[in-house]
Amino acid sequence: MTTKPGLAQPKPSASRARRERERQQMRARLLEAARDIAAEEGWNAVTIRRIAHKLEYTPPILYQYFSSKESLFVELMLVGFSELTARLEAAAEAPAPQRLAAMAEAYWAFAFASPELYQAMNGMDGVPFGTAETPPEAKTAFRTFRIALQSIAEARGAELGDPGGAVDTVWAFLHGCVSLAMAGRVKGGTERARALMLNGLEPLFAAQLSS
Structure with a gap:
């Protein structure tokens, strides 16, 4: 459906906004965990598996946020x-x-x-x-x-x-x-x-x- 000019765009639902906020918070946690590992042991020690272990998640869950170590970097x-x-x-x-x-x-x-x-x-x-x-x-x-x-x-x-x-x-x-x-x-x-x-x-x- 095409929105007529001048009409306000519909606001995202509260649940959708909450999911996006939670997704961004999770990405921030992953980045912070990667930084912590790198600060302690260097970038060679940073892997998706290592980050997952630090946050007590399984690696497949983390791949929902970053497709690879390179994309996280x-x-x-x-x-x-x-x-x-x-x-x-x-x-x-x-x-x-x-x-x-x-x-x-x-x-x-x-x-x-x-x-x-x-x-x-x-x-x-x-x-x-x-x-x-x-x-x-x-x-x-x-x-x-x-x-x-x-x-x-x-x-x-x-x-x-x-x-x-x-x-x-x-x-x-x-x-x-x-x-x-x-x-x-x-x-x-x-x-x-x-x-x-x-x-x-x-x-x-x-x-x-x-x-």
């Missing part, structure tokens, strides 16, 4: 980018002189507060970036970063010669610093790695500016 990756975006948006509210450091600090804080999510976000084979197929959650994070960098440049009376390239360059720098620190490959540990990141950030950003 993709969902976690999207959760990660959403959480990162929230931190970046808050950092972008910092005064212009402190905004660049605030963005870097937000990125670093997210990575070390949720290392299991950070690893999922950066270890997904086959997830495209910089293309039309890039997940919208990732696009939002990159866009938030680009707008912040552009605002910093404008506050300095300059502009980014290549805004997209500037985002890629600074993002790659931050990711490299975080990854090396997580792997314990920076002499002096994470605090020195963080200090080196902040010290190197300004000249790197300045190189992206054109008057």
